[in-house]
Amino acid sequence: MQDRPNPVELVKAVANFLQATVLPQSTGRQAFEIRIAINALELVARQLVHADEDHCAERERLEELLGRTGSLTDLNQELCARIAQGAVDLTDERLIRHLWATTMEKLAVDQPSYAAFREEQLRNRGANHGLQSST
Amino acid sequence: MPEQIAQTASVAIREPFESAVNRLVSRRFPGVGQVGNLARLSGGASQETWSFDILDGNDWRRVILRRAPTGYSATFASAGLPTEARLIELAGKSGVPSPRVLHVLRPEDELGDGFLMDYVNGETIPRKILRDALYAEIRPRLAFELGKILARIHAMAGAGLQTLREITAPAAIQELHLAYRADGCPRPVFELAFRWLQGQALLRSEAVTLVHGDFRNGNLIVGPEGVRAVLDWELAHFGDPMEDLGWLCVNSWRFGNIDKPVGGFGQLSELIAGYESAGGRTVDPRRVILWQTLGTLRWGVICLGMLARYESGKDRSIERAMIARRASEAEIDLLRIIAPRA
Numbered sequence: 001m002q003d004r005p006n007p008v009e010l011v012k013a014v015a016n017f018l019q020a021t022v023l024p025q026s027t028g029r030q031a032f033e034i035r036i037a038i039n040a041l042e043l044v045a046r047q048l049v050h051a052d053e054d055h056c057a058e059r060e061r062l063e064e065l066l067g068r069t070g071s072l073t074d075l076n077q078e079l080c081a082r083i084a085q086g087a088v089d090l091t092d093e094r095l096i097r098h099l100w101a102t103t104m105e106k107l108a109v110d111q112p113s114y115a116a117f118r119e120e121q122l123r124n125r126g127a128n129h130g131l132q133s134s135t
Numbered sequence: 136m137p138e139q140i141a142q143t144a145s146v147a148i149r150e151p152f153e154s155a156v157n158r159l160v161s162r163r164f165p166g167v168g169q170v171g172n173l174a175r176l177s178g179g180a181s182q183e184t185w186s187f188d189i190l191d192g193n194d195w196r197r198v199i200l201r202r203a204p205t206g207y208s209a210t211f212a213s214a215g216l217p218t219e220a221r222l223i224e225l226a227g228k229s230g231v232p233s234p235r236v237l238h239v240l241r242p243e244d245e246l247g248d249g250f251l252m253d254y255v256n257g258e259t260i261p262r263k264i265l266r267d268a269l270y271a272e273i274r275p276r277l278a279f280e281l282g283k284i285l286a287r288i289h290a291m292a293g294a295g296l297q298t299l300r301e302i303t304a305p306a307a308i309q310e311l312h313l314a315y316r317a318d319g320c321p322r323p324v325f326e327l328a329f330r331w332l333q334g335q336a337l338l339r340s341e342a343v344t345l346v347h348g349d350f351r352n353g354n355l356i357v358g359p360e361g362v363r364a365v366l367d368w369e370l371a372h373f374g375d376p377m378e379d380l381g382w383l384c385v386n387s388w389r390f391g392n393i394d395k396p397v398g399g400f401g402q403l404s405e406l407i408a409g410y411e412s413a414g415g416r417t418v419d420p421r422r423v424i425l426w427q428t429l430g431t432l433r434w435g436v437i438c439l440g441m442l443a444r445y446e447s448g449k450d451r452s453i454e455r456a457m458i459a460r461r462a463s464e465a466e467i468d469l470l471r472i473i474a475p476r477a
Contacts, residue, residue: 076323079326084326110463
């Protein structure tokens with residue numbers, strides 16, 4: 001077992017350094033690139049936190065959908081082939097639920113501020129908590 | 136052709152870029168003494184945009200140079216810089232806000248392919264156009280105005296455009312599918328979107344016109360009074376005019392204003408009203424949404440391509456790598472169109 005600080009903590013430390021120390025001293029193209037670097041580190045931190053759990057959940061759904069086991073790449077390849085052949089389509093509710101769940105997991109890591117993701121997140125909460133949740 | 140490329144490439148190595156610019160200016164603008172502030176504005180490996188100032192009498196005047204370094208050939212899908220220059224000239228004559236083209240590069244300019252045009256002052260950064268108080272008055276009118284501009288683009292015709300390719304829906308989907316497959320990573324959402332689009336009879340073209348190919352917030356120069364210039368004709372081609380209307384509505388160019396489909400500015404009905412008011416064909420909104428869906432998929436495949444660009448070593452910027460992680464935004468946007476949740 002490796003010691004702390006763990007990878008998430010270290011990556012966040014570097015992002016904080018760029019934000020607090022380097023960015024204020026930068027202008028123009030360099031400032032722009034530093035902002036992108038900070039975004040990249042924040043993405044890495046989110047992926048480190050979520051990836052294991054997300055990949056497990058995605059694999060379970062794929063195995064159920066396809067009725068067999070395999071690696072994530074392998075299972076996704078087979079799902080793609082079935083969609084391309086028309087063996088599964090938009091009328092398959094399980095497929096649609098799987099694609100939505102996987103896409104939401106990806107956006108939560110890639111771009112949690114993306115407006116369409118935020119709107120769909122609110123929809124999730126609405127569905128989970130019923131209509132009375134006004135907060 | 137290969138001989139010509141080899142010859143100009145060796146010239147480019149021998150002559151530094153800056154002195155070639157100086158010689159061009161002294162030839163093209165006799166009496167102009169000085170060139171200053173030469174600066175690279177943007178561009179990838181194959182196309183560059185530079186700005187510089189020339190002293191014209193007592194006034195400094197800003198000029199833009201678009202060029203492809205010698206040895207770089209345009210991709211099969213791009214119009215090519217000499218044709219881009221021709222398109223900008225034609226657009227200006229057709230009532231499309233455009234910069235004035237000053238000079239199209241010749242072999243003796245030793246600068247590769249490209250052209251000089253007037254610098255147009257104004258804003259190109261989408262978020263500023265969508266948020267800054269300076270553009271508050273024009274914003275509500277932009278969807279209509281962009282419709283009018285698109286109608287004028289789709290009516291453009293003239294000599295010098297023969298080299299542009301023609302591509303409409305079935306072939307465009309097929310070409311995109313090949314690019315997606317080349318990436319190699321399986322993406323069930325894209326796969327479903329391809330299936331869905333292949334089954335849409337309404338994507339068949341009713342008319343073929345000139346299509347800008349990248350008409351969106353980000354390729355416009357805007358001032359407080361309206362659009363001052365339409366930029367970047369690199370992807371111009373002949374195709375279905377609804378391609379431009381749909382591309383303008385792709386969620387990624389709304390920059391957060393997702394309830395305003397037309398570039399974050401306004402509603403589809405306003406875009407269509409502007410389009411039809413300026414002589415554009417009658418628009419079926421369903422067809423615009425189909426082209427928006429195809430555009431969303433196209434954006435997703437473009438994002439995938441960024442990874443290949445990054446890995447090839449041609450562009451090692453973090454920006455390039457991070458755009459590859461935006462393919463998932465196309466996935467959520469596609470699902471919202473083809474499999475919306477209750």
